[in-house]
Amino acid sequence: MAELAERPFPPGDYPVVVVGSGPGGLQVSYCLGRVGVPHAVVSADPAPGGMFRRFPIFQRLLSWTRPHAPYERTDRYYERYDWNSLLAEEPEHRGLAATFMDGSSEFPARPEMERNLAAFAERTRVAVRYGCRWTATRREGDRFVLETTDGEYRARLLVFAVGMAEPWKPATLGLDQVPHYAETRSAADYAGRRVFIVGKRNSGFELAEGLLPWASQIVLASPRPAKLSVVTRSLVGIRARYLQPYEDAVIGGGIHLIDASIERIERTAGGYRVVARSTMTSRELLFQAEAVIAATGFGTPLGDLAALGVQTFNQGKLPVLTPYWESVTVPGVYFAGTISQAMSGLKKHGVPSNSGAVQGARYNARVLALHIAQVHFGIAPERPPVAPDRVLGHLLSEATRGPELWHQRSYLARVLSFGPAAGIRDEGIWPLAHFVDAPGPEACAVTVEHTAEGEMRPALYVRREGRVEEHAMATNELLDFETAEHRAELAGLLDGLGGWHA
Amino acid sequence: MTDADETVDILAGLTLFADLARPQLEAVAHTLEEEWFTGGQRILRQGFSGTGFYVIVEGEAAVRVDGEDRATLSRGDFFGEVSILLGEPPIADVVALRPLRCLFLAGPEVERFLLAHPRVMYRMLQAQARRLRNANRWRS
Numbered sequence A: 001m002a003e004l005a006e007r008p009f010p011p012g013d014y015p016v017v018v019v020g021s022g023p024g025g026l027q028v029s030y031c032l033g034r035v036g037v038p039h040a041v042v043s044a045d046p047a048p049g050g051m052f053r054r055f056p057i058f059q060r061l062l063s064w065t066r067p068h069a070p071y072e073r074t075d076r077y078y079e080r081y082d083w084n085s086l087l088a089e090e091p092e093h094r095g096l097a098a099t100f101m102d103g104s105s106e107f108p109a110r111p112e113m114e115r116n117l118a119a120f121a122e123r124t125r126v127a128v129r130y131g132c133r134w135t136a137t138r139r140e141g142d143r144f145v146l147e148t149t150d151g152e153y154r155a156r157l158l159v160f161a162v163g164m165a166e167p168w169k170p171a172t173l174g175l176d177q178v179p180h181y182a183e184t185r186s187a188a189d190y191a192g193r194r195v196f197i198v199g200k201r202n203s204g205f206e207l208a209e210g211l212l213p214w215a216s217q218i219v220l221a222s223p224r225p226a227k228l229s230v231v232t233r234s235l236v237g238i239r240a241r242y243l244q245p246y247e248d249a250v251i252g253g254g255i256h257l258i259d260a261s262i263e264r265i266e267r268t269a270g271g272y273r274v275v276a277r278s279t280m281t282s283r284e285l286l287f288q289a290e291a292v293i294a295a296t297g298f299g300t301p302l303g304d305l306a307a308l309g310v311q312t313f314n315q316g317k318l319p320v321l322t323p324y325w326e327s328v329t330v331p332g333v334y335f336a337g338t339i340s341q342a343m344s345g346l347k348k349h350g351v352p353s354n355s356g357a358v359q360g361a362r363y364n365a366r367v368l369a370l371h372i373a374q375v376h377f378g379i380a381p382e383r384p385p386v387a388p389d390r391v392l393g394h395l396l397s398e399a400t401r402g403p404e405l406w407h408q409r410s411y412l413a414r415v416l417s418f419g420p421a422a423g424i425r426d427e428g429i430w431p432l433a434h435f436v437d438a439p440g441p442e443a444c445a446v447t448v449e450h451t452a453e454g455e456m457r458p459a460l461y462v463r464r465e466g467r468v469e470e471h472a473m474a475t476n477e478l479l480d481f482e483t484a485e486h487r488a489e490l491a492g493l494l495d496g497l498g499g500w501h502a
Numbered sequence B: 001m002t003d004a005d006e007t008v009d010i011l012a013g014l015t016l017f018a019d020l021a022r023p024q025l026e027a028v029a030h031t032l033e034e035e036w037f038t039g040g041q042r043i044l045r046q047g048f049s050g051t052g053f054y055v056i057v058e059g060e061a062a063v064r065v066d067g068e069d070r071a072t073l074s075r076g077d078f079f080g081e082v083s084i085l086l087g088e089p090p091i092a093d094v095v096a097l098r099p100l101r102c103l104f105l106a107g108p109e110v111e112r113f114l115l116a117h118p119r120v121m122y123r124m125l126q127a128q129a130r131r132l133r134n135a136n137r138w139r140s
């Protein structure tokens, strides 16, 4: 393989080492490269793509890409209609996902996604040392030392984009003897069999949907009732495209959704016996099935980072992070990709960011690269001036179509500073949690948020005399925030900021 | 220890959930999410909408109004419910005083959660009654 033959980044000293070649690692490496931060990338995989080289197990994504949208694929605003391409500055490298899709679905097939990511890496020349597994970590003076299967790397900064795709099972008695989601066999192997799926999240429903034409009966069970994305208004619920089993269950079509805690799983001559207890009635429930599959989620391969001092939560699955995705306990250790969801942000009305998926994590990676460049390499970010009469138009245009704001609602924001000397400057995209909690000069941040009722609207955060106030702005049925009403509202909210007047 | 088991044991030790049987505790353990904050971090922000409900598992937090600390919260205490019940932004910051581990429930889920677990609602009422009594004591 060409990648293996070249083998860039031999063990040695580097300013920054990035671990992982999934969408997270590729995006952060691309962005570090663009901003001029020298770094090495290592990955245990033989080729780019990360977990999309294997998952989703039924070979189709749950994130969509609209090949035809109101904007050209080279346009930044197209990103809102494309959840699966990585971000590039060069127009010819933008919106790649659609170019690999065959038109049969707006959800790319897994191999199409893998080709999209590989093409991005190749065309933007993101170099990775493939086949190089990080095995241990230690500190030596002001350096971290990464031990790998190829030798030792030394760096002041580390960026881990190692994904969250490690099969994970709770210690329920007997669950260890059943396959995990990741070990599901081909659907035809379940022909005519009763299948019991432990778990009622997306992976459980993906299995159920895939097995509908094969299994003779499907039971999905877990303690908590199933949540639907159309109800939670976020990606945490079960996605619409996996809802067929749900509909079958509620209309009595032979699928069962059970709210029960699983007490134990026993082997029988023909398969398994599952002993559960209803979380509603506390009654014992017994199930017979020829196959049981644990759709119980995924863990993060954080290796020995906890021993290095990285504080974790959620049973060690996630590191505790600052708003710039840096370990709160071990400065210099950063995280990118799906792990960036560990920084939950403001989570207004319970709506989480999309950091767990490509369409959110790709923006976090760009913000992270600029942050590392500025803080550790003294590379000043571009802060283009904004003419006073352009302030309202710029902010409202971003609120209406800025892809960072739409994919990372209440999480990333467009920031403008209003300095007396430097004038008005576009400070770029910031984590909202940093803007609202860190001290600073007169400034404002605009983002897109949900109302309690689920409508989407712009929200403005204004910092005057060191204090940040939140202002929820008007909603609009067509999500057009460039109306005269919004202009007038925004002008009132910003009036006097750094001496600015409409 | 399993994901749920650990949270179940924690829940069982908190007054708020003291009346729940094991399967219900499991359902609650799978409903609440764990969140972790560093010392100095704001969790509730005065005047900000859309906040959640938090139960402290470990650590301490200050209730801060206009920069002044009014109360300290610790293990078993909860916060955020007042603004959710009233549909108004919090009138205080809640700030972690040292590393703080909480269980979190999104604001829009609180009503359904309390209706599904009336014993938890009753315990919450008791805690509110105690807060009210103490506040009145101060004043008189």
Ligand SMILES: Cc1cc2nc3c(=O)[nH]c(=O)nc-3n(C[C@H](O)[C@H](O)[C@H](O)COP(=O)(O)OP(=O)(O)OC[C@H]3O[C@@H](n4cnc5c(N)ncnc54)[C@H](O)[C@@H]3O)c2cc1C
Pocket (backbone or CB within 6 Å): A019, A020, A021, A022, A023, A024, A025, A026, A042, A043, A044, A045, A049, A050, A051, A052, A055, A056, A057, A060, A061, A062, A063, A132, A133, A134, A135, A161, A162, A163, A164, A165, A203, A298, A301, A303, A336, A337, A338, A339, A356, A357, A358, A359
């Ligand atoms: C079943 C499933 C389905 C999903 N479906 C979607 C979807 O349809 N759309 C979507 O947007 N998101 C989906 N996600 C979330 C998804 O994981 C992320 O969007 C994305 O793949 C994460 O990219 P990443 O780069 O963070 O991690 P990954 O893609 O998992 O990549 C991790 C990388 O780290 C490397 N690595 C790990 N450990 C080491 C080590 N010790 N040494 C060296 N290298 C190492 C791996 O080799 C790999 O290259 C899904 C997740 C799962 C679990």
